[in-house]
Amino acid sequence: MLKSDARNQLILLILATFFFIPFLGRVHLFDWDEINFAEAAREMIVSGNYLQVQIDFKPFWEKPPLFFWLQAASMKAFGINEFSARLVNALCGILTMLIVFRIGRKIFDSWFGMFWAMALMGTFLPHFFFKSGIIDPVFNLFIFIGVYFLARALHPSTAGKRAPRYVVSGVFIGLAILTKGPAALVIITLCGCVYWASTRFKKIITPGEAGIFLLAVCAVSFLWYGLETIAHGTWFVTEFLNYQAHLFTRGEAGHGRPFYFHAVVLLFGCFPASFLALRMVAGFRGGSEDQRYFTRWMIILFWVVLVLFSIVKTKTILYSSLTYFPITYLAAYHLYMVHKDVIRWNRLHTWSLAAFGLLVAAVITAFPVVMMHTEWLTPLTKDRFALACLARPMHWSYGEALIGAGYGALLIASLLLAARKKYTGAFSILFLSTALCLQLFMIDAAPKMALIAGSAPNEFYKGLRGHNCYAHSLFRSYADLFYFQKMPGGNPKSSDQDWLLQGPIDKPAYFVCRIDQAHNYRGKYGLREIKDEYGFVYFKRDVPVGVDTSAVSPTPSSAAHSR
16 A cells, blocks of 8 residues: 555656646746746845835735745746746645645545546646746645645544644644735635534634634744834734735726636636536535545535635636635546446536537647638737737647647547546546646747737847846836846836936836837837837837936847847
8 A cells, every 4th residue: 555655646746747847937927927926036036135025126015925935945046037936836736736645545545646636737727827936826735734634623533633733724824824815814714614604503613722723823924924023013014914905895906807707717717627526516425424524625615715706806817726626626526436436427527528628629729720820810809919919920830730639539538438437547538638738738839829928028128138227118017127137226216107208317218018009109208119029119218418327338239129
């Protein structure tokens, strides 16, 4: 048994490493969140201020610092680049695979643990998240572990063994609070309350036990909230907490969405696990007492997160990502019961997976063909920016259509095996083929898609590095900060767009705007147009006459920005 478990964990380690780490730096970071978070980590390094999160060297109250500490450590080891920014989540993905395997093995057996891990690896959104530079994979892992140990502490069979489990649960919730804020405590409290209601309000925890849990939460949270208050007073932490409360009361940054937004995203974004989990979401009475108990907690976690973030006005696909754990767990539970012949695999599963899976395969197959003939798309939009981006020359080939075609073929093969009751092979092919398809698509198509979608200015900003000049985006973006690698100090007005456009600047300023907004800047503010290329217009403003330019170094070479 021990040798078998070690072998399975080694297999997961190899698979997760293969799928999550290679080619992390192949694609530019995406605005806004990826670049935003990487920039916060970069500014920690160059400013030496690791307690107060900053963007453009100004206070950033949206997130606590733990994730940025991890990113900063990665950047110190591997440089300030895309690979370093995303490596934290890749390692988190590997760790997550091993953790869910061990939990699944403890509650069920190794078969269940393997397929729970493979469900996370071979499901669309979780797979992408572990290859990103966003906070949520780390945040979600901490909350999940906290909920797991709380569930173990509250299990009726753990009388006399609860205190250490409350401590561990509190420690991980404290880490989650240090990662993304007090929402972690809200989520686990709601889960505990719903579980309490499911017991018909029997006494499940004593005041002393609740105190142990909260003391552990506070002790870990003190590592930032307390130290920051001691070092700089209450101002920064107070503003941070006010901002967090603000997010729950209104949509932010254009993220207001309909109530059903998360349900739709999870159903289609978490394919194939979401389709497999549907049968179990309402609960299932099979399995042992421990299996039913943990399943109840996973269902509670799913509904708490889904309802909570459907209610709050700020909605992005990130907010419901904690449900990836219960969704993939319920998918694995369904497959496990089919594998054990407790429930039957029926045609509804086959047809639903085939219908949506083959649709996805067809889209992936058609995508490179369509991109070879962008003229097919131009009648569909009048958006000048989109049309200009599509005009960018890219090399696409019919061979790239084999990614989608191969995925469709493997999907059919897995369903045929399921129909013949060869479930282990069927489910292995289903998840591994999905992971492989996503991996190949990310390697081949993602860099081209990023350029088409608007990452081209990043190379322009990189070309300006090391020159005594200003770089500024005339649209909401953090790319000018991260890819130009703006340094602290200098003119305090350097972040003021009006001053850069109209004020007595002391060194040349370079600007980038979208083509559909270029009319607001052409022929104005003394701007000289450098180039108009694939959706973006680039400008330069020279130092006004009469301003001392003795400290200004030569402007960047024409190769970086010539027409």
